[in-house]
Amino acid sequence: MPDLTAVKQALREQRIETPSWAYANSGTRFKVFGQPGVPRTPEEKIADAATVHRFTGVAPTVALHIPWDRVDDYAALSKYARDLGVEIGAINTNVFQDEDYKLGSVTNPDPRIRRKATDHLVDAVSIMDETGSRDLKLWFSDGINYPGQDDLRDRQDRLAAALRVAYDRLGPDQRILLEYKLFEPAFYATDVPDWGTSYAHCLELGDKATVCIDTGHHAPGTNIEFIVAFLLRAGKLGAFDFNSRFYADDDLMAGAADPFQLFRIMYEIVRGDALGPGIAFMLDQCHNIEAKIPAIIRSVMNIQEATAKALLVDRDALRTAQREGDVLAANAVLMDAYNTDVRPLLAELREDAGLDPDPVAAYHRSGYQQQIVADRAGGAQAGWGA
Numbered sequence: 001m002p003d004l005t006a007v008k009q010a011l012r013e014q015r016i017e018t019p020s021w022a023y024a025n026s027g028t029r030f031k032v033f034g035q036p037g038v039p040r041t042p043e044e045k046i047a048d049a050a051t052v053h054r055f056t057g058v059a060p061t062v063a064l065h066i067p068w069d070r071v072d073d074y075a076a077l078s079k080y081a082r083d084l085g086v087e088i089g090a091i092n093t094n095v096f097q098d099e100d101y102k103l104g105s106v107t108n109p110d111p112r113i114r115r116k117a118t119d120h121l122v123d124a125v126s127i128m129d130e131t132g133s134r135d136l137k138l139w140f141s142d143g144i145n146y147p148g149q150d151d152l153r154d155r156q157d158r159l160a161a162a163l164r165v166a167y168d169r170l171g172p173d174q175r176i177l178l179e180y181k182l183f184e185p186a187f188y189a190t191d192v193p194d195w196g197t198s199y200a201h202c203l204e205l206g207d208k209a210t211v212c213i214d215t216g217h218h219a220p221g222t223n224i225e226f227i228v229a230f231l232l233r234a235g236k237l238g239a240f241d242f243n244s245r246f247y248a249d250d251d252l253m254a255g256a257a258d259p260f261q262l263f264r265i266m267y268e269i270v271r272g273d274a275l276g277p278g279i280a281f282m283l284d285q286c287h288n289i290e291a292k293i294p295a296i297i298r299s300v301m302n303i304q305e306a307t308a309k310a311l312l313v314d315r316d317a318l319r320t321a322q323r324e325g326d327v328l329a330a331n332a333v334l335m336d337a338y339n340t341d342v343r344p345l346l347a348e349l350r351e352d353a354g355l356d357p358d359p360v361a362a363y364h365r366s367g368y369q370q371q372i373v374a375d376r377a378g379g380a381q382a383g384w385g386a
């Protein structure tokens with residue numbers, strides 16, 4: 001049986017990073033439904049992230065996205081965050097929303113545009129120097145829509161060259177997290193479409209480059225926990241962007257669409273002894289129709305629940321069943337853990353930490369939502385246009 005004291009300690013130490021952009025407005029290409037109280041500035045997004053941390057106790061960092069969160073003084077922004085009880089986490093680059101990037105950013109056939117995109121990556125490292133961030137998260141929308149539109153292999157060379165420039169700019173304690181995505185916005189061929197491509201580039205770059213798995217970025221039916229196991233074994237898993245998908249890059253709350261998949265992923269993390277700070281456990285979500293802060297709190301709780309269940313797997317019993325080739329017994333060990341109701345355990349841990357056992361209810365009772373609706377009247381809301 002797993003040692004309950006160790007399980008509790010691991011849950012106490014778990015950290016989940018929330019994304020600044022999840023607090024802002026978002027939507028589909030059909031409509032953005034704005035919400036009252038949505039942040040207008042990076043400071044207001046950080047205040048919301050600090051609120052999530054206040055009620056969950058496990059979300060002490062917030063990821064920024066540049067230029068969405070551009071400010072004049074990043075050191076001051078970091079201090080603002082620290083004063084609210086959180087720190088700035090990963091810096092995300094954005095080379096997908098500029099007219100110049102129609103045919104790609106770092107893989108664009110035009111060297112001027114490639115340089116502009118590469119400069120943005122390097123600038124992001126300078127921001128990390130000011131915020132004290134460890135992680136530079138790179139996602140490239142680059143790709144082509146039609147066979148023959150550009151040379152697939154040349155684009156890989158251009159990508160490798162840009163990654164090398166960014167990598168060489170990293171400080172000793174900084175890392176690149178290279179994210180991949182099957183498709184969208186490119187439809188025929190994406191330049192970093194899968195974990196294998198990301199892994200190969202990271203391997204070529206060196207120790208400070210690792211893969212970021214966004215759980216929404218795979219073909220239906222992909223066995224994500226296999227990718228987790230493989231990359232952990234290779235020492236090349238750096239981060240998660242957690243969210244849920246039913247069809248494509250749906251960006252729903254983590255653990256909402258397939259809590260069993262989230263459990264299987266977290267089991268591989270526990271199995272690989274990788275719950276610690278070496279892996280950045282981040283959310284990357286968009287709350288288009290639901291209230292944003294409670295949705296983020298719920299996502300954090302869903303990850304905690306999946307982790308608790310993963311920690312409760314009786315690994316000795318599992319090993320024995322696996323060694324004996326007892327297929328059904330091995331599967332039953334996993335299912336026993338998955339079917340355990342861990343909510344009382346997590347409620348107890350929250351109470352021990354001086355938190356409300358039900359963070360969503362506590363948030364609703366706190367009056368924070370009413371306060372931001374009143375305080376944030378007027379001005380332009382952050383996020384995609386309504």
Ligand code: PSV
Binds near residue numbers: 093139179249
């Ligand atoms: C792309 O779909 C992505 O997952 C990347 O992480 C981006 O930075 C983020 O979403 C933007 O919302």
Ligand code: MN
Binds near residue numbers: 241
């Ligand atoms: Mn992502």
